[in-house]
Amino acid sequence: MGYRFTDDDVSFLRSRHGAEALASASALELSASSMLRDVADLRARFAPRDGAIVETVLCRRRGKAKLRVAERMLFTEDAVQQATASPVAAHRATEIAARHPGAVVHDVTCSIGAEMMELAAQRQISGVIGSDLDHTRLAMAQHNTGLDGPPATLLVADALSPTSTADVIVADPGRRSGAGRVFRLDQLTPPLLDVLTTYSGRPLAVKCAPGLDYQTLRDLYGFDGQVQLSSLDGAVREACLWTDRDGEPRRRATVMRTEPDGSVQSYEVTDADADDIGGGEVGEWIIDPDGAIVRAGLVRHYARRHGLWQLDPQIAYLTGTRVPSGERGFRVLEACGVADKELRRRLAAYDCGTLEILVRGLDVNPDELRKRLKLKGARALAIILTRVGRRGVAYLCEPGVRTPGLI
Template sequence: MGYRFTLDDVTFLRSRHGIKALETASTLDLTPASMLADIGELRSRYAPHDAALIETVICRRRGRTKLSAADDMLFTDDALQQATASAVGRNRAAEIARRHPGAVIHDVTCSIGTEVMELAAQEGISGVIGSDVDTVRLSMARHNCALGNGSSTLLRADALTPTSSADVVVADPARRSGSARVFRLEALTPPLLDVLTTYAGRPLAVKCAPGLDYRMLRDRFGFSGQVQITSLDGSVREACLWTERDDEPRQRATVLRSRPDGSVRAYDVTDDGDDHVPVGEVGEWIIDPDGAVVRAGLVRDYARRHGLWQLDPQIAYLTGDAVPEGERGFRVIEATGVAEKELRKRLAAQDCGTLEILVRGLDIDPDRLRKRLKPKGSRALTLVLTRMGRKGVGFICEPGARF
């Protein structure tokens, strides 16, 4: 659990003196080895705000891979962990603008304002409101939103008390209680079902943890909207519940990939078609679909889209004669059994040294197996272990490459 900011801390950090103090703090290492000396220096000059300075600089450094404006933003540790990554928030803002051109959007759990920043910068959205019950985070949001493009209105309000007639409502219930992460729907703040009930009948997008049990949400609580699972650069980031448009696909995976030039490539996979695909022997390539596709239950839809087939109807590995653009594929060198003696012999014959092991459908720990196999050659290889029917199978492959 990080430092607990006060409103006085935030007022200081936003002041001219505080901005200068942050510049000073940012020049310090703030590592375990230097921390005692760094604390002493900051305390002698900026007490009682020394801890707030340290926490802010550490959060800014951690936030650089997630948020484009991290170096100038204010955070709490929990707020940073839950904050929507810039690329993901930008993608959602663009979708809202497409669905509701000229709309006013209200983020009813705006926290430190990361979602509001992306909404306000999006062309086609005419107004953005952000609200939160936490006065400290709201003060941070005022600072953060001033850094971005566009304007927004921020106010203190309870998410479960509607305070605007905005065209679209966005919510992101808190998924932490103190230092612990919470997973039960009713343990979120505010509870997810209360949010859905409060804004029933209005266009609503609710950001949730990627591990959300959306099947239970549908089966037990009657949720009938779309579940969108989003990944960024191979990491599954969130599930988003969209309550509108009965004609939309019920399941959607959104895959975002950063390009070297700073732009982001995006594609969607949905359940809007026949998901029947063949099951057969391994082709030239094995493809491990993006985690968003797997989590959304759209592996067969993805395979149909790209002319791939399954090794087993219950396993997420796909195979084919080509790798879809932007995806990672493993060229098969040879098939093998899964017994350690056979694996050791086959890998040695391939001069295997560095070994990546991927496993689906078998009770095998890749790290432990790698230690027992002890590859000593000079060649980097990938070992894919899975099952076809009831039989465990392995495939020795060239290292994964993205195409």
């Protein structure tokens, strides 16, 4: 659960003395080997706020990989874990601003305010409101939203009790309980279906875990909005449910990548794209589509766009004569069976000593297989294990390479 912050902790951390204490703690290693010594030092100087100081510095370090100003923000451990990565939140904020210029946006589960910071950065959005039941997180949100400008308007309110006439609602139901992560729709806080019902008829964006069973949400509960799966730098970050998308695609995959200069580029695939593709034997390359495309069920749409085809109609691996720009492809050396003995023999013939293993459609544990293969060579290779029809097939490949650019 991490350290339990109090309102007094937050008041201290926001003060000049608190800022000085955080600066001192940030200079410490705070590693497993140094923690006892470092905490004793901080306790001697800053008790009884040493726990809040240590936890804040550790949360800032964890958040640095996903939030643009993490080094100045206030967090709880749970808030860091659930906070939306800044590029994903910024992409959503840009979309809301473009669709609803001049809108007031209300984040009804604002927590520590990370989403609100990106909304407030959009000039076309005229106002941002945040609400939450947790007083301490609201105090953190007041600090965080004030880092780039005036603090946002904040309310103590239940997400299921509408408290504003905002033009657009944003919600992010909690996905953790005292027992850890939760996965059922009715276990979220607040329950997802209650959020959808409460704001029925209003433009609404609900952030959910990327593993959301959106087909069940449609089939059993009648959700007829758009589902957007978003990835950043190869990792699927979230599913977002949009209710103001009448006449638009029902499924959308947004793929984002961070460029060396820090900018973020993106492309999208939707179920409005054509999906008729041919078939055939393996081509020169095998491509493993981005996870957002796979989870959105848009593999065939993506394949059609780039002249690729599937190795098997039920498997997400694609193949073709080239790799789409910005994507990672594996050049095929040969195909063989999946028995350990045959794999060991073929890999030895290539002098393989380092092996990347990708698996789809077969019950194979890559780590266990790698140990069984007992590789001793000097060459790095990749192997793609999959099913074609009812037959298991292994494709021995050169290491994966990413082509320049982005689609």
